[in-house]
Amino acid sequence: MQILQYLINGISIGAVYAIIALGYTMVYGIAKMLNFAHGDIIMVGAYISFCVTNYLGLPAFVSVIAAMAVCTLLGILIEKLAYMPLRGTPSLAVLITAIGVSYFLQNGAQLIWGSAPKNFASIVPLKPVFLAGGELVITGEVIVTILASVLIMVGLTLFTTKTKIGKAMRAVSEDRAAAQLMGISVNNTISMTFAIGSALAAIAGVLLCSTVPTLQPTTGAMPGIRAFTAAVFGGIGSIPGAMLGGILLGIIETFSKAFISTQFSDAIVFSVLIIILLVKPAGLLGKQIQEKV
Amino acid sequence: MKKLLNNKNTRSNLVIYLVVTVFFLVMQGMNMGGMLTSSWKGFLVPICVYISLAVSLNLLVGICGELSLGHAGFMGIGAFAGIVVAALLQDAVALEPLRLFIAMIVGGVLAGAAGFLIGIPVLRLRGDYLAIVTLAFGEILKNIVGNLYVGLDAEGVHVSATSAKFTLLEGGKMILDGPVGATGIKKLATFPMGFVLVLITLFVVLNLVNSKEGRAIKAVRDNRIAAESVGINVTAFRMKAFVVSAFLAGMAGALFGLNYSSMAASKFNFNTSINILVFVVLGGMGNILGSVISATVLYVLPEALRSLEDYRMILYAVVLILVMLFTWSPRVKEFVSVVTDKISGIFKKKEVETNG
Amino acid sequence: MADYPRKVIQVPTYNLFREQDAGKQPVLDVRNLGIDFGGLTAVDSFNITLGPTEISGLIGPNGAGKTTIFNLLTGVYQPTRGSVLVNGIDIKGMPVHKVNKLGIARTFQNIRLFSEMTALDNVKVGMHNEIRCSFLASLLRLPSYYRAEAAANMKAMELLDFMGLADVADQKAGSLPYGVQRRLEIVRALATNPSVILLDEPAAGMNPSETTELMHQIRRIRDTFHIAIFLIEHDMNLVMNVCEAIAVVNYGKIIAKGTPEEIRSNPAVIEAYLGKEDND
Numbered sequence: 001m002q003i004l005q006y007l008i009n010g011i012s013i014g015a016v017y018a019i020i021a022l023g024y025t026m027v028y029g030i031a032k033m034l035n036f037a038h039g040d041i042i043m044v045g046a047y048i049s050f051c052v053t054n055y056l057g058l059p060a061f062v063s064v065i066a067a068m069a070v071c072t073l074l075g076i077l078i079e080k081l082a083y084m085p086l087r088g089t090p091s092l093a094v095l096i097t098a099i100g101v102s103y104f105l106q107n108g109a110q111l112i113w114g115s116a117p118k119n120f121a122s123i124v125p126l127k128p129v130f131l132a133g134g135e136l137v138i139t140g141e142v143i144v145t146i147l148a149s150v151l152i153m154v155g156l157t158l159f160t161t162k163t164k165i166g167k168a169m170r171a172v173s174e175d176r177a178a179a180q181l182m183g184i185s186v187n188n189t190i191s192m193t194f195a196i197g198s199a200l201a202a203i204a205g206v207l208l209c210s211t212v213p214t215l216q217p218t219t220g221a222m223p224g225i226r227a228f229t230a231a232v233f234g235g236i237g238s239i240p241g242a243m244l245g246g247i248l249l250g251i252i253e254t255f256s257k258a259f260i261s262t263q264f265s266d267a268i269v270f271s272v273l274i275i276i277l278l279v280k281p282a283g284l285l286g287k288q289i290q291e292k293v
Numbered sequence: 294m295k296k297l298l299n300n301k302n303t304r305s306n307l308v309i310y311l312v313v314t315v316f317f318l319v320m321q322g323m324n325m326g327g328m329l330t331s332s333w334k335g336f337l338v339p340i341c342v343y344i345s346l347a348v349s350l351n352l353l354v355g356i357c358g359e360l361s362l363g364h365a366g367f368m369g370i371g372a373f374a375g376i377v378v379a380a381l382l383q384d385a386v387a388l389e390p391l392r393l394f395i396a397m398i399v400g401g402v403l404a405g406a407a408g409f410l411i412g413i414p415v416l417r418l419r420g421d422y423l424a425i426v427t428l429a430f431g432e433i434l435k436n437i438v439g440n441l442y443v444g445l446d447a448e449g450v451h452v453s454a455t456s457a458k459f460t461l462l463e464g465g466k467m468i469l470d471g472p473v474g475a476t477g478i479k480k481l482a483t484f485p486m487g488f489v490l491v492l493i494t495l496f497v498v499l500n501l502v503n504s505k506e507g508r509a510i511k512a513v514r515d516n517r518i519a520a521e522s523v524g525i526n527v528t529a530f531r532m533k534a535f536v537v538s539a540f541l542a543g544m545a546g547a548l549f550g551l552n553y554s555s556m557a558a559s560k561f562n563f564n565t566s567i568n569i570l571v572f573v574v575l576g577g578m579g580n581i582l583g584s585v586i587s588a589t590v591l592y593v594l595p596e597a598l599r600s601l602e603d604y605r606m607i608l609y610a611v612v613l614i615l616v617m618l619f620t621w622s623p624r625v626k627e628f629v630s631v632v633t634d635k636i637s638g639i640f641k642k643k644e645v646e647t648n649g
Numbered sequence: 650m651a652d653y654p655r656k657v658i659q660v661p662t663y664n665l666f667r668e669q670d671a672g673k674q675p676v677l678d679v680r681n682l683g684i685d686f687g688g689l690t691a692v693d694s695f696n697i698t699l700g701p702t703e704i705s706g707l708i709g710p711n712g713a714g715k716t717t718i719f720n721l722l723t724g725v726y727q728p729t730r731g732s733v734l735v736n737g738i739d740i741k742g743m744p745v746h747k748v749n750k751l752g753i754a755r756t757f758q759n760i761r762l763f764s765e766m767t768a769l770d771n772v773k774v775g776m777h778n779e780i781r782c783s784f785l786a787s788l789l790r791l792p793s794y795y796r797a798e799a800a801a802n803m804k805a806m807e808l809l810d811f812m813g814l815a816d817v818a819d820q821k822a823g824s825l826p827y828g829v830q831r832r833l834e835i836v837r838a839l840a841t842n843p844s845v846i847l848l849d850e851p852a853a854g855m856n857p858s859e860t861t862e863l864m865h866q867i868r869r870i871r872d873t874f875h876i877a878i879f880l881i882e883h884d885m886n887l888v889m890n891v892c893e894a895i896a897v898v899n900y901g902k903i904i905a906k907g908t909p910e911e912i913r914s915n916p917a918v919i920e921a922y923l924g925k926e927d928n929d
Binding site for chain 2: 723725744745746747749750754755757761762763764765766770771773774775777778780782784787788789790794797798801837838840841
Binding site for chain 1: 354360414415417418421422424425426428429430432433435436437439440455471472563567570571574575578603604606607609610611613614617618620621622623624625
């Protein structure tokens with residue numbers, strides 16, 4: 001029973017990683033850049049939700065919508081101002097700029113909201129479910145998080161395979177020049193990707209802080225890195241890969257904390273990542289591309 | 294000798310050594326003359342440490358073309374190895390600079406060995422995947438170092454992981470205390486030793502770059518497949534660059550660790566790795582003098598902006614983004630050149646008018 | 650060099666094309682070579698022998714598998730079937746850099762120079778395994794380092810001069826004109842001291858006068874260094890004038906082998922290039 005409880009908790013935290021990883025993976029697949037500021041968008045989303053419920057007294061549902069709206073705008077703005085001018089330059093230049101944006105968001109948040117952690121009240125109104133005579137507890141947060149991640153993955157898959165914009169995204173990720181020749185606007189497609197990724201980050205932020213209720217300017221940093229490893233783990237650029245990677249990472253993390261060592265859980269998680277990459281260099285579900293000679 | 298000076302590489306290397314030496318002499322002179330405030334005095338050793346970290350990372354990122362996000366991990370190994378060695382040798386080696394130097398060498402060798410072990414699996418990957426795995430290794434190293442307990446007493450050295458599984462005799466001393474890190478470190482680091490570290494780093498990196506090994510490393514960066522086709526063992530040369538870079542970072546880490554009275558493993562996290570990478574990129578990839586200057590300026594900048602308090606880091610972020618846009622973006626560069634043309638155009642017109 | 654099992658295969662006699670090569674061990678001996686990519690046969694039953702001083706050509710329509718064959722000969726791809734012997738040694742399982750050390754060097758269809766390095770340094774990278782100077786010696790700048798570097802510089806300049814590139818020695822390889830880059834690739838390949846050199850479309854992108862110059866240079870390379878040359882080329886004028894033997898491939902298989910005269914009049918070759926004539 002204990003194991004099942006850990007498994008559920010692992011899947012729940014993994015589902016949050018998965019939602020963040022989906023944003024990472026889409027941006028990487030389409031813009032071919034590591035957006036290190038993605039984790040900080042999560043933090044901004046959580047703060048917006050916090051402000052809307054605590055200061056404006058609006059219902060939780062509205063706060064999520066507001067967080068998504070603000071993060072979407074923020075994502076597009078960052079892309080237009082900081083990343084778009086650097087398109088076509090070495091990836092390292094874009095990476096450093098993304099790091100600059102990450103610093104900017106963290107320190108901006110610190111200026112606005114201060115560095116003291118805020119106590120984030122869960123937005124999930126559901127009561128926990130007790131199973132097996134109370135031995136197994138499934139909190140409302142767990143249920144909502146897992147449901148949300150599944151819905152998002154299904155939605156994204158349908159979006160990228162069925163809609164015109166979604167197909168354009170896949171075309172740009174496959175071959176940017178060819179997509180352009182087919183009349184697809186690369187700039188719009190990339191902006192769209194950032195918009196979706198950032199909206200997802202907002203949801204992830206709210207869910208993350210509902211589960212782990214402290215909110216401070218650095219809240220997004222570590223989950224961001226974890227989610228990024230999850231995206232690589234599953235095969236970066238692949239939507240089901242991000243989902244699988246996130247959930248596996250969550251489970252591995254929870255189990256290693258429970259059964260091996262709390263102190264070494266970071267080391268264990270990252271070691272598993274390294275082993276996976278060595279066995280399958282493109283991640284679990286990624287496509288291996290060989291350089292043509 | 295004259296022929297030597299005519300060589301372009303030798304000349305630019307001499308410029309680098311000259312700049313570093315002049316900087317050292319001026320700062321040391323001001324220090325001896327009591328012209329530095331205590332906070333500036335505190336900058337001297339870290340500046341040397343970060344110069345050396347930036348130059349060693351530049352070997353990997355700029356010259357070898359491999360993005361590494363785990364440089365702080367090697368620095369951390371060097372720091373804690375250095376602290377432990379210095380503590381163990383407290384009585385055996387009375388001469389402080391010698392003890393410091395031994396600690397630095399041991400720190401470097403251990404970091405180099407870690408680099409080799411990590412390199413075996415890591416160097417099979419390339420590009421962004423290599424970056425993520427170095428990031429992972431950096432975090433693993435930090436995690437392990439942060440859970441080591443080392444104590445010293447009359448019975449000898451005690452080592453354990455995850456918790457202190459030993460009790461020290463009276464008069465014994467904890468050298469490393471898990472997440473708390475090392476406390477009560479005897480500060481051995483000096484600015485002259487920092488200068489020596491920078492010289493060693495420059496000597497190793499510059500001599501390596503301008504040799505057949507350096508050419509092979511650059512060839513691998515420029516075109517891996519062509520490098521293989523002319524008989525270069527690509528993996529071996531990436532490994533050489535990786536190990537040398539880790540060794541130098543370890544030496545720098547040891548000096549850094551012995552510059553403070555306490556040191557926690559959390560110092561050697563991802564953010565520190567990123568900061569060093571920022572020094573390298575802003576100084577210019579493959580540009581050694583650039584790394585030296587940018588490490589100095591960018592280390593001092595946030596410290597010098599301390600009077601701005603809350604605004605300093607956000608300002609730093611803005612400067613970072615703007616510098617990247619102005620140095621890399623073709624559009625921003627075009628805009629700048631149009632503006633400067635217009636401005637110079639106005640002046641030229643005026644000149645013509647006044648002349649005519 | 651002893652970490653690879655070397656099977657030296659003795660073959661009684663070779664009927665090599667050039668008279669002076671007759672009876673000698675071939676530099677390149679390819680037997681029944683084939684490779685499949687995921688069920689698709691890209692190259693099949695490829696057989697060829699190259700004498701120590703022979704200039705041979707490999708021609709065929711686009712997509713016939715010519716570059717794939719070069720990749721097999723240099724160890725970039727591992728074959729599904731058959732074997733490649735370079736100077737009598739099987740390259741099976743060897744990494745690319747070890748295959749090069751056996752004496753086979755190449756150029757690339759899409760030029761692969763070290764574009765951020767000078768032309769001279771490109772050639773010196775080619776001489777990497779020739780330069781005798783230890784890691785420690787270069788690190789400590791021992792006298793042996795200066796001796797080795799001076800010798801390398803001299804030889805690299807000689808090689809550049811041989812192809813008429815001495816003037817551009819200090820220029821960045823990536824900034825050189827196309828035709829010059831192609832010739833620089835040849836110099837870099839020569840610098841590895843090979844016994845056979847593979848040229849993948851050496852005349853692509855060259856104007857007619859550059860191509861004529863290249864023809865002379867190819868012959869001069871053979872006559873000066875006494876090495877074999879195997880080239881892929883679409884410029885039939887160059888192929889027919891320079892090559893002493895030609896193999897024609899289509900759909901990964903050899904459809905004809907022979908002298909330029911034989912190839913020119915071979916009906917299978919004409920069909921491969923021009924398509925089958927209709928009988929109506």
